[in-house]
Amino acid sequence: MFLRPQLPTTPHLPAAAEHGQPPACSCHPAPAVRRPVLPPATTGAVAAVLVGGVVLTALLAAVAVTAISVAAAALALRSLLTGGHRR
DSSP states (O other): OOOOOOOOOOOOOOHHHHTTOOOOOTTSOOOOOOOOOOOOOOHHHHHHHHHHHHHHHHHHHHHHHHHHHHHHHHHHHHHHHHHHHHO
16 A cells, blocks of 8 residues: 555666676766867957947937937827817
8 A cells, every 4th residue: 555665676787798898987988079160250250240230229229219200290290280170
């Protein structure tokens, strides 16, 4: 009725150990995996990214200013047109 923990069974040795070869251990490290080396960022690439960021920021600011001015003009025209009908 009660659940009792069971010990895991011993895993089988790798096939290399069965054929007389020593098993892999931490004393024999595996060869390191080489990562591909990326070319270093040149100053031209960094300058291009910075200039692109400045241009995009300026365009965004221009769109925001234009939207605000169009909204202000629409409110002014609306108030002028609706104010004349009340008199």
